[in-house]
Amino acid sequence: MEPKVIFKDVSKSYKIYNKQSDKLKELFLFNRRKAKQFHALRHISFEVYEGEVVGVVGLNGAGKSTLSNLVAQIIPPSTGEVIINGEPSLIAIAIGLNNQLSGIDNIKMKCLMHGLNNEEIQRLMPSIMEFADIGDFIHQPVKNYSSGMKSRLGFAISIHTNPDILIVDEALSVGDKTFYRKCIDKMNEFKERGKTIFFISHSESQVRNFCDKVLWLEYGEVRQFGESAAVLDEYTRYVKDFNAMPNGDKKLFKEAGLKRQYEPLVQKEPRQKPQGGGWKKAIEYTTAFVLYVAALISAFLMLWNV
Amino acid sequence: MIALSTVLKEQVSHIRLIFRVSVNDIKSRYQSHYLGGLWQFLNPLLQISVYWFVFGLGIRGGSPVGDVPFFLWLITGLIPWLYIAPVLNQGTKSISSKINMVSKMKFPVSILPTIAMLNNVVPFVVMMTIGIILVIVNGVFSGIYILQLPYYLLCMAVLVYSVTLLTATLSIVARDIQLVVQSIVRFMMFLLPILWNMSNLNAVLIVFLKLNPFFYIIEGVRASIIGHTWFFEDMTYTVYFWSIALLLLVVASSLHVKFRNHFVDLM
Numbered sequence: 001m002e003p004k005v006i007f008k009d010v011s012k013s014y015k016i017y018n019k020q021s022d023k024l025k026e027l028f029l030f031n032r033r034k035a036k037q038f039h040a041l042r043h044i045s046f047e048v049y050e051g052e053v054v055g056v057v058g059l060n061g062a063g064k065s066t067l068s069n070l071v072a073q074i075i076p077p078s079t080g081e082v083i084i085n086g087e088p089s090l091i092a093i094a095i096g097l098n099n100q101l102s103g104i105d106n107i108k109m110k111c112l113m114h115g116l117n118n119e120e121i122q123r124l125m126p127s128i129m130e131f132a133d134i135g136d137f138i139h140q141p142v143k144n145y146s147s148g149m150k151s152r153l154g155f156a157i158s159i160h161t162n163p164d165i166l167i168v169d170e171a172l173s174v175g176d177k178t179f180y181r182k183c184i185d186k187m188n189e190f191k192e193r194g195k196t197i198f199f200i201s202h203s204e205s206q207v208r209n210f211c212d213k214v215l216w217l218e219y220g221e222v223r224q225f226g227e228s229a230a231v232l233d234e235y236t237r238y239v240k241d242f243n244a245m246p247n248g249d250k251k252l253f254k255e256a257g258l259k260r261q262y263e264p265l266v267q268k269e270p271r272q273k274p275q276g277g278g279w280k281k282a283i284e285y286t287t288a289f290v291l292y293v294a295a296l297i298s299a300f301l302m303l304w305n306v
Numbered sequence: 307m308i309a310l311s312t313v314l315k316e317q318v319s320h321i322r323l324i325f326r327v328s329v330n331d332i333k334s335r336y337q338s339h340y341l342g343g344l345w346q347f348l349n350p351l352l353q354i355s356v357y358w359f360v361f362g363l364g365i366r367g368g369s370p371v372g373d374v375p376f377f378l379w380l381i382t383g384l385i386p387w388l389y390i391a392p393v394l395n396q397g398t399k400s401i402s403s404k405i406n407m408v409s410k411m412k413f414p415v416s417i418l419p420t421i422a423m424l425n426n427v428v429p430f431v432v433m434m435t436i437g438i439i440l441v442i443v444n445g446v447f448s449g450i451y452i453l454q455l456p457y458y459l460l461c462m463a464v465l466v467y468s469v470t471l472l473t474a475t476l477s478i479v480a481r482d483i484q485l486v487v488q489s490i491v492r493f494m495m496f497l498l499p500i501l502w503n504m505s506n507l508n509a510v511l512i513v514f515l516k517l518n519p520f521f522y523i524i525e526g527v528r529a530s531i532i533g534h535t536w537f538f539e540d541m542t543y544t545v546y547f548w549s550i551a552l553l554l555l556v557v558a559s560s561l562h563v564k565f566r567n568h569f570v571d572l573m
Contacts, residue, residue, distance in 0.1 A: 280308040291553035298546035
């Protein structure tokens with residue numbers, strides 16, 4: 001069976017800039033003095049197959065959302081390789097709805113941007129509205145929606161655009177029991193159709209009921225990845241132990257974890273420059289240079305003729 | 307070159323998406339206004355009448371430019387500018403204003419400036435048509451020279467797209483670009499042959515003003531409607547314009563392709 005999602009030694013680092021101008025310097029001037037780096041994810045490797053439901057658990061700041069953004073291909077990895085065989089779709093609380101537009105217009109907009117045409121949208125519209133279940137508010141601007149309504153609308157749109165890989169980022173935590181039930185039904189439907197689901201949640205019972213496998217992240221590293229029950233048992237024990245710690249110890253523990261995220265990555269092999277791109281660059285620079293010279297000469301001629 | 311072909315291919319293969327999103331944009335933009343889509347025309351009409359009053363009646367005392375009444379001379383330059391100016395502003399913001407929406411999905415970001423261009427096409431075409439009719443009615447029409455209008459509109463499209471792709475990409479890295487573009491657009495109108503006739507100006511100064519590629523477009527559109535020159539009569543200037551426009555396009559597309567995977571990180 002083909003793996004749907006492959007992570008090969010993936011790290012995601014963010015540069016910590018002291019000043020806004022440092023960012024520009026780094027971008028354009030190849031600043032030699034490297035900025036301090038924070039590694040949201042460090043050396044992550046795993047494979048997920050078709051039809052698998054993977055729960056992602058971890059404390060706050062473990063890198064769950066970064067991971068979901070990487071799977072959704074919203075952000076590129078800093079090092080390593082992310083291979084996605086299929087069309088991913090991310091569902092998060094901040095789904096990217098336009099606050100000024102009404103619910104209906106948002107549905108249209110999002111579907112258009114996903115490449116659906118008007119007939120398809122008309123066909124999906126009743127089903128999306130029914131699923132989102134926001135009643136007459138669908139004609140109101142989204143800025144008037146409650147957080148639950150927003151997330152329901154976002155969820156409804158995302159699952160109707162027919163993704164192969166669904167990434168659910170704590171979207172269900174704002175819904176009530178009925179909505180949760182409806183989502184789980186829908187996700188089970190996806191599961192039966194052989195689609196892959198990443199389920200990111202703080203609710204251990206939700207993960208236990210729904211997921212086949214669990215990926216446990218801790219301070220940007222994989223602590224465990226395996227069968228759901230085994231990992232979750234360990235995770236529950238870990239959370240219990242953590243909560244039982246006195247406050248001072250908790251703080252020390254967190255600081256140690258964060259400190260690790262600032263440590264440089266392990267360079268396994270010198271990074272290879274992609275081959276064969278050289279001549280493309282050469283063409284680009286030559287064209288730009290020729291055009292530049294042409295502009296200079298013609299400008300000079302214009303002045304000369306006066 | 308490679309980046310350029312990537313960007314151009316994206317325009318062609320998403321042409322339907324561009325149209326659909328643009329229609330949707332226009333519909334939703336004026337939704338909360340009582341006068342709705344009428345604003346697309348009211349705003350430029352108000353501007354035309356004020357500039358005509360101030361520069362035509364006030365400063366020039368109603369005297370014509372050559373044989374052409376000032377009002378007709380004004381609108382043949384002002385109508386293209388009333389298209390270019392808002393597109394430059396909206397195009398610059400096009401990526402950063404939609405980044406939250408498009409970042410959660412795979413979306414060809416390079417079509418966002420095109421959508422901004424398309425959003426303003428309808429009032430431009432309507433006003434252009436009315437302008438040409440007015441010119442014909444008043445008997446100062448250029449005749450055969452109108453054939454070069456499509457050429458100048460192509461020039462306009464290429465230049466506006468190149469500039470907005472560049473500014474939209476750069477404004478992700480530094481928001482300041484939006485303000486820079488805004489203020490440049492505001493004063494550039496006075497450095498173009500839109501509101502006042504430059505024939506009295508020192509020839510060297512005119513050449514310096516001509517180095518602004520938008521000069522080529524404004525003068526060209528006017529020459530197509532009320533003028534008596536072909537674009538190939540001044541080959542040096544035509545070569546200059548295209549070198550600048552294509553240089554901008556090459557630079558813009560390679561920067562765009564280089565940075566776009568990092569847009570979300572950069573915000």
